[in-house]
Amino acid sequence: MSSYTSTHSHHQERRARDTSSGAFWMVATMLLGFLVGGLALVSVLMWLDARDSHSTSAATQSATPSMPGMPGMAATDMPGAATSSGELTSFAGAAPANADALAAAHKPFSATLPAAPAGVANVNLVLKDITVQIAPGVKYAAWAWAGGAPGPVIHVRQGQLVKITLTNKGAIPHSVDFHAARVAPDKAFGDVLPGKSVSYTFRANDPGVFMYHCGTKPVLMHIANGMYGAIVVEPPAGVLPKAAKNYVLVASEWYLASDGLGKPAQFSMAKAHARMPDWMTFNGYAGQYVKHPLTANPGELVRFWVVDAGPSIDTDFHIVGTILNTVYPYADMNPAHSLQNVQTMTVPAGGGGVFDVKIDKKGLYPFVSHAFAAVDQGQVGLLKVGKVAGTMSH
Numbered sequence: 001m002s003s004y005t006s007t008h009s010h011h012q013e014r015r016a017r018d019t020s021s022g023a024f025w026m027v028a029t030m031l032l033g034f035l036v037g038g039l040a041l042v043s044v045l046m047w048l049d050a051r052d053s054h055s056t057s058a059a060t061q062s063a064t065p066s067m068p069g070m071p072g073m074a075a076t077d078m079p080g081a082a083t084s085s086g087e088l089t090s091f092a093g094a095a096p097a098n099a100d101a102l103a104a105a106h107k108p109f110s111a112t113l114p115a116a117p118a119g120v121a122n123v124n125l126v127l128k129d130i131t132v133q134i135a136p137g138v139k140y141a142a143w144a145w146a147g148g149a150p151g152p153v154i155h156v157r158q159g160q161l162v163k164i165t166l167t168n169k170g171a172i173p174h175s176v177d178f179h180a181a182r183v184a185p186d187k188a189f190g191d192v193l194p195g196k197s198v199s200y201t202f203r204a205n206d207p208g209v210f211m212y213h214c215g216t217k218p219v220l221m222h223i224a225n226g227m228y229g230a231i232v233v234e235p236p237a238g239v240l241p242k243a244a245k246n247y248v249l250v251a252s253e254w255y256l257a258s259d260g261l262g263k264p265a266q267f268s269m270a271k272a273h274a275r276m277p278d279w280m281t282f283n284g285y286a287g288q289y290v291k292h293p294l295t296a297n298p299g300e301l302v303r304f305w306v307v308d309a310g311p312s313i314d315t316d317f318h319i320v321g322t323i324l325n326t327v328y329p330y331a332d333m334n335p336a337h338s339l340q341n342v343q344t345m346t347v348p349a350g351g352g353g354v355f356d357v358k359i360d361k362k363g364l365y366p367f368v369s370h371a372f373a374a375v376d377q378g379q380v381g382l383l384k385v386g387k388v389a390g391t392m393s394h
């Protein structure tokens with residue numbers, strides 16, 4: 001069904017490298033690193049804000065290093081500086097000088113839950129090798145979907161028949177495993193050769209939000225390269241309180257073999273095995289909902305359908321400044337199993353979680369994985385409640 005074809009687009013921007021005074025900027029970058037490391041989220045947001053408003057300051061310059069290396073990491077994390085003792089090189093935080101403008105120009109992946117189709121839900125998924133942007137100016141050579149990564153958000157009703165058609169336009173075999181399905185995986189989830197299509201059906205009898213992903217070996221690599229997405233199976237009307245807003249977030253990690261500022265980065269199996277991501281994202285792009293916040297009105301019910309695609313790290317979902325009114329743990333949608341008034345809830349890699357929140361006071365409420373390295377690496381967004389003056393949005 002064409003409505004499931006994502007329009008998510010990625011901009012190819014030329015990298016703009018700062019050619020001046022490496023030593024000074026290295027020191028400034030390290031100083032900023034201590035600041036960010038010490039002050040965590042507030043610093044991250046202030047840092048983003050500072051980049052908005054003080055474009056010529058030293059803080060801005062140091063926040064947009066021309067060399068890779070996460071703020072706070074030692075200078076030995078530069079390319080070629082990995083030691084023979086097996087240390088891996090982090091490219092976290094790498095950004096071109098115009099990162100702020102790129103973040104503003106980025107078209108965010110739509111987090112809004114699309115409407116569920118009537119009748120049989122025909123889902124056409126197209127696998128494609130595609131260069132995606134995973135952070136401002138950071139390119140990644142993905143194995144993903146025609147629209148990038150994550151794949152299209154699918155929405156069906158509990159009990160609905162779902163017909164999956166998978167077309168492989170990639171260079172190697174792939175497959176698709178739907179966690180929402182109870183089917184024999186050796187039949188339904190088998191490899192599809194390049195240029196071929198397969199179809200299978202399942203009845204979505206289990207409500208929740210579920211991961212789908214390529215299950216071809218090595219699965220770690222296929223997932224890490226972008227072959228995942230979310231399907232929402234909504235319970236019948238009346239089971240859940242009606243939400244005014246429904247947002248879908250797919251959390252994931254990215255493991256880079258280079259900084260991606262010039263040539264697109266390739267996957268690093270060593271870093272994936274070490275669980276040492278360079279970037280962590282909601283819906284495939286670091287911090288995209290900081291620049292382009294999700295919105296709600298004061299007092300209305302907002303429902304987050306969250307999948308953690310991993311491949312390997314859990315998401316500890318938290319909204320700064322409020323408490324999750326109702327949690328459907330692990331996306332068990334039985335209201336009798338729900339939890340009330342929870343600060344943070346784990347969404348396991350390969351799992352889901354559904355979170356209802358009502359916020360009365362207008363303001364900017366960051367949503368994060370509160371495993372806080374994830375925030376520094378991009379797993380942060382803003383929920384803008386009401387009309388808020390002086391926001392960080394464009």
Ligand SMILES: [Cu+2]
Nearest residue numbers: 174214216222
């Ligand atoms: Cu695959």
